[in-house]
Amino acid sequence: MRLLSxxxxxxxxxxxxxxATPAPGIISRYFRMDKYCKxxxxxxxxxxxxxxxxxxxxxxxxxxxxxxxxxxxTGTCTxxxxxxASVITITVGAGTAVGNTVTVNGVVFTAAAAPDxxxxxxxxxxxxxxxxxxxxAACMVAAASAALLTAASNGAGVTVVDDLGAVLTLTITExxxxxxxxxxxxxxxxxIATVQAIAYLEAEDTAHSLPTMxxxxxxxxxxxxxxxSVTLYRGGxxxxxxxxxxxxxxxxx
Numbered sequence: 437m438r439l440l441s442x443x444x445x446x447x448x449x450x451x452x453x454x455x456a457t458p459a460p461g462i463i464s465r466y467f468r469m470d471k472y473c474k475x476x477x478x479x480x481x482x483x484x485x486x487x488x489x490x491x492x493x494x495x496x497x498x499x500x501x502x503x504x505x506x507x508x509x510t511g512t513c514t515x516x517x518x519x520x521a522s523v524i525t526i527t528v529g530a531g532t533a534v535g536n537t538v539t540v541n542g543v544v545f546t547a548a549a550a551p552d553x554x555x556x557x558x559x560x561x562x563x564x565x566x567x568x569x570x571x572x573a574a575c576m577v578a579a580a581s582a583a584l585l586t587a588a589s590n591g592a593g594v595t596v597v598d599d600l601g602a603v604l605t606l607t608i609t610e611x612x613x614x615x616x617x618x619x620x621x622x623x624x625x626x627x628i629a630t631v632q633a634i635a636y637l638e639a640e641d642t643a644h645s646l647p648t649m650x651x652x653x654x655x656x657x658x659x660x661x662x663x664x665s666v667t668l669y670r671g672g673x674x675x676x677x678x679x680x681x682x683x684x685x686x687x688x689x
Contacts, residue, residue, distance in 0.1 A: 441680050444671020449477060449654055452665040455490070461657035466500045467668055469641040469650050474672030477637045477654040481664040484517035484630035486623060490658035491515075494637050496649040507655065508643055515635050515658075520615040523632040526604045528569035529625035532560045538572070538620040538628070540606065541588040545575055553578035565602035573598040576606075590614040605631065 449464035469475060481490050494511025497504060518524060526538060536547040547560040551571055558575040560568050575581060576596045585594045592614035595607040608614050612634065620626035637654060644650060656664050 444669050445472065446680060447668045447670075448666075449668040450656065450664065450666035452663060454660060455656055455658040455662045455664060456660035461491075461655050462664070463495060463502065463505070463655045464653045464666060464668075466495070466497050466502050466505070466651035466653045467670065468500065469644075469652055469670065472670040472672065473641050474670070475639050475641070475652050476669040476671075478667045478669065479515070479635045479637070479654070479656070479664060480632065480666075481515055481635075481656075481658070481662055482523075482630065482632050483662050484515070484521075484633065484658075485661070486517055486628060488517045488659050488662065489514050490635075490656055490662055490664065492635055492637055493655040493657070494639055494643070495653040495655050496644045497651045497653070498646075498648045500651055502651070502653060505651075505653065506645075508639070508645070511637055511639050511643060513635055513637060515633050517630045518619065518628045519617050521617070521630045521633040522608055522611045522615065523630070524606045524616045524618045525629050525631055526569075526572070526606065526618070526620070527627040527629070528565050528572060528602045528604070529627070530563055530565040530568070532565075532568050532622065532625040534560065536560070536620070536622040536626055538618065538626045540576070540585060540594065540618050541616060543581065543584045543588050545572060545581070551575065554580045556581050556584070566600060569602045569604055570598055570600070573604050576604075589616075 491514050494508045495505050538545050545556045548557045549561045551559040553575045558572040573596050592610040597605045618628050
């Protein structure tokens with residue numbers, strides 16, 4: 437039986453760090469593609485506030501130092517805050533008013549003067565952020581709401597954790613099988629932020645502009661308050677069986 441680790445090469449392209457760098461953003465090390473058919477850069481980002489984005493670009497170069505490196509025009513994707521994320525927070529404010537809403541994967545939760553959890557209505561009458569947040573959490577996990585969220589999330593559940601400090605953390609239970617898209621009609625009082633989002637860039641070894649441009653990297657462009665890490669997998673019918681040089685490993689069958 438062939439191990440997964442024998443079918444491709446795994447590397448840390450970008451260690452977890454803030455995107456606090458001058459233009460043109462963070463660029464990983466360059467990795468040679470001469471022994472592989474495909475490259476898959478797997479990106480994890482966090483701390484995206486409303487309307488923030490992270491642009492992911494595939495880069496090519498003729499040497500490992502990246503001298504004269506350039507973006508491959510067709511290799512790009514953009515992560516947008518609060519859209520198709522894995523983990524999202526809702527920070528509730530005391531000013532949450534009747535009619536304010538938060539929408540999770542198309543399921544709308546509405547603030548009112550009295551709760552009606554079976555119909556996705558939560559209580560804002562206390563005027564106390566922590567109390568409102570606790571009722572919103574209870575509304576989201578109520579049986580009727582949970583069923584709607586599961587149906588709207590490709591069958592995956594949504595976990596809601598109340599930190600008892602007016603912040604709710606929503607997590608999709610099957611990351612990669614579904615995702616979270618969350619909006620509100622009152623940013624100051626129902627503030628949405630992305631805690632974790634995942635993206636990937638995959639490319640053939642023929643995606644480069646010239647045969648000599650056989651070194652690939654990834655570039656991340658985003659706000660300095662955003663954190664990110666990237667793992668690279670090179671494989672896809674590799675031209676040889678790679679050896680993984682790592683600090684520790686184990687195989688358990």
